[in-house]
Amino acid sequence: MLILPLLGAFVIAVFFRGANARHAALFTALATLATTVGYLVNFTADGSFQWAVDLPWIPQAGIRFKLGFDGIGMLLVGLTNLLLPIIVLSTYDKEYKGGYYALVLIMQTALQGVFTALDGITFYVFWELALIPIYFISATWGGVRRIGVTLKFFIYTFAGSVLMLLSLLYLYGKTPDQSFDWQQLVAVQLNATEAIWVALGFFVAFAIKMPLFPFHTWQPDTYTESPTGGTMLLSGIMLKMGIYGLMRWMLPLVPEAVHLNSIFMALAVTGILYASVIAMRLQDIKRIIAYSSIAHVGLIAAGVLTFETTGMQGALIQMLNHGINVVGLFLISDIIEKRMHTRRLAELGGIARQAPVFAVLFMIIMLGTVAVPFTNGFVGELLLLKGLYAHQLWAAVVAGFTIILCAVYMLRIYQFAMLGEAKEGAPVFADIRGVELWALGVLSVLVIVIGLFPQPILDLTAASVENLIKLK
């Protein structure tokens, strides 16, 4: 499952050109998805790590290549492999070369590695490996300001990663037999001062990646300037690395710094309001979605930081949901931009009448984002807010404003872009069909199915979450 995309990437890079590269990439992504489904069927959600790989890598330094799937890893690997075919599909009408698809597939391998690594260095290597393809994707196929913007993104997140590495190294130094093994790192006891520094190292790295307020300023520019496929990778999957990092690495490794969580939570919750209020007035659809993502991720992070069952479970299912919804939204923004040659709300309007199918699917994805009952977003936000409520009342109340503000900015996009009359001289908007319909259709169905029957997904991660909470 992990190697498949990597192989695909090499094959594509070497052998395929033009449209064939696209087909080969789609084939690889679908084959990986099929394999994932096979694994998922055979998966026992008992909280243990399954299909573990444990090879000596640099034995002198206690570094092993160690991977394993528990429910959490399985969910996120599932998310990655589910979204990949859609991300590939979304670029089907673009003239991207094979190199683009090779990079996307390398990214897929790296992301899966991040979500399953059980060794500090393995984790770090995959973490950095994921950064390189996305840098090239954005810097090569992005918008006008891509070079400066992606450079900033690269340096910023890289700086964060170095802090994480320092924290890992410090913990490594404290292990009895000098090992980077996750279990060994978990077992390390720190005193209060050490814990603060180590936790801060992790937190800043993860906060930049997600990004959380106030480490977010690379994000709107990068999301806006990257090609849509890149934005989808960044927002749909890559930002989950940060949340996952909090969940698997920061909290279990430094439970001694648990008192810092309320400060981190305050940042996360502030970010929800901050980003939502900004999103209310912006004109560029992609930028609005970017800020809305900061708000949504803030809520997810706050849920993780409760370090309690409901909040963590809510965060996990919402990571999946956010991936689906945000990819849907960026796809929508791309479809609009392709036809209308603008993403500015003031220049749009009247699309719903010309493209009823598109209007319905956009509506469903939007409702999922706004978290209306019977959509996936509601399950996640309900559990997150419930978890926050039980943990810290004020946080739940403040974070709760997201259900009002999110409605404000999402309905605003929908009204200005879709409703009303078309502007003078605007191009005719052809309704979606073919790959666009498939991609958006699959996402819309997922929005409703998960909203109706969320329990299987919650069952998948329940035992693993309990295991993590025991480490508190």
Added chain:
Amino acid sequence: MQQLIPTILLLPLLGFLFSGLLGGRLPKTVVGAVASLAVLGAFFGSLYAFGQTGPQPQWTVKVFQWVAVGDFQIDFGLLVDRLSVWMMLIITGIGFLIHVYAIGYMHSDPGFARFFAYLNLFIFFMLLLVMADNYLIMFFGWEGVGLCSYLLIGFWFQNESYGKAARKAFIMNRIGDLGLLIGIFMLFQLFGSLNYQDIFSRLPAMRMAEGALTVVTLLLFIGAIGKSAQIPLYTWLPDAMAGPTPVSALIHAATMVTAGIYLLVRSSLLFQLAPVTLDIVTYVGLATALFAAFIGLRQNDIKKVLAYSTVSQLGLMFLALGVGAYTSAMFHLTTHAFFKALLFLGAGSVIHAMGGEQDIRRMGGLRAALPVTYWTFVAGTLAIIGFPLLSGFFSKDEILAQVFAHSPILWGLALLSSAVTAVYMMRLFFLTFFGDFRGTPEQRGHLHESPAVMTWPLIALAILSVTGGVLQIPAFLAGEKGQWLSHWYQTLPGLAGGHVGHLSHTAEWVLMGTTTLVVLAVMWGSYRAYVIRKKLPLADTQVRGIELWAAQKFYIDELYDAILVRPLEKLSGILYHIADNRVIDGSVNLIGVVMTRLSQFFRLVQNGNTSYYLFGMVLGLILILLLNYVI
């Protein structure tokens, strides 16, 4: 019953899927018929359930477990008891009539199938709201009806102001929903369950602080304020009239806006233990009843008048709830559903005949051209103002009597509000149907009675509006036997004590006589003003003083704009341009700039001259030795 109950819910959902997926390709008659039949089927199902729901039996169906995280376990469960089955009858019964009416009203609209899909979806969510067996699934329906309301207000979405009205409704509802959601969390925290039966059965055993219950009930009430358009979250409802008229009748008069009343009645056991909340409910209800009635006095859009009247009548129901008269509130909810649906559909028939005109200043003398509409409108108007023996007379009288038993001052104010209601309703009625025709010649030529598919629902609703009072005839007139609705609700916990006040028969006679006199006086006064003297409302530019304030809805929208919307927008700009781009991003970039400068400095050091490097090494060694010595 175990199969029937989910089926009732499923029928409108299937209707929605049918119209939504296939409707565009089928003839309109098929779509309209299938949608109406789906609701009719649900009505017959509810009727059967109504027969099966005795004093004790209540039916619960667990469809599936929706979510279980730790101890937070929510079943998708349904409950049919005497309260919910009554609501189901109203929803599906009136819903069916309005579906039929809409076949005629929407016949030339290109969005016909979409319209019926939304209507069916609304019926589904509304049924879910009343049939849920726990607060969270109720919340599903609660938000779902809000969504349908949004879709239907903005049904003619090409019009930008309609889209804006739809957005406003959704957002204002969401403000209430946040309160409700936090209330739901708190209920779970207190009771460890969200199931109605669990909560109410655990209630007596719990010696909990009154404070906690006060907060919970206030949070639930915030939800009700949003959904039922009470002060301060009422301004969305008049704007909601942008939707097609059948929608105004079904959603924004007869059913959805009564969800707040249902919520409070359902939670009556909680509210009874929170006297502070009940007082707040009383005053909010009364204030809304009065305030909206006064605005209604100076509105000239036929649907806006009815909208403010709805806000005002809902206020009256909350007033009843506040004084503990739950059965009276349910009674008025029922009769109001009859006559307000009728009035809206009648108004729709008028608008239809006038070719889309809604300003009553350009109507007049429509009596002759629209006989069925006229006579049914008579029934509706008399019912709402409380003309003796019509449905509204009994239900309003019961509320007033209960309020009087609570406090004569409140009674006086409530009476004032119903007097004002009578004034604006008579004004509306006379200006529309009496006097000379004031529209354009084309409109005069266009005047016609609506087709039978629209008039039959009017007639059915008119019969209900006239006779609905028999559900609950005051005990001093017909003895205990007349109190059918009270008997019906008697076995429901919390509703049994519906009658708080006990008045002497004489007192009840006097009260009833007073209200009757007030109504008759208003009718006579309005007749003189609008029919004999042919008084006409002023043009917008001529209105002065307090009338101008009423005509301009007391500038509440402008106030909200000035204190909430615009500051928030301003804040948004400040956060984006200054906080985000300058302060936060600026500091990040500053680090970058500093780094670049430093690297330029260090680059000077690496000049390739070996002697410098050696010098550096020696310096370093000396430093290390020195430091070692010092430490």
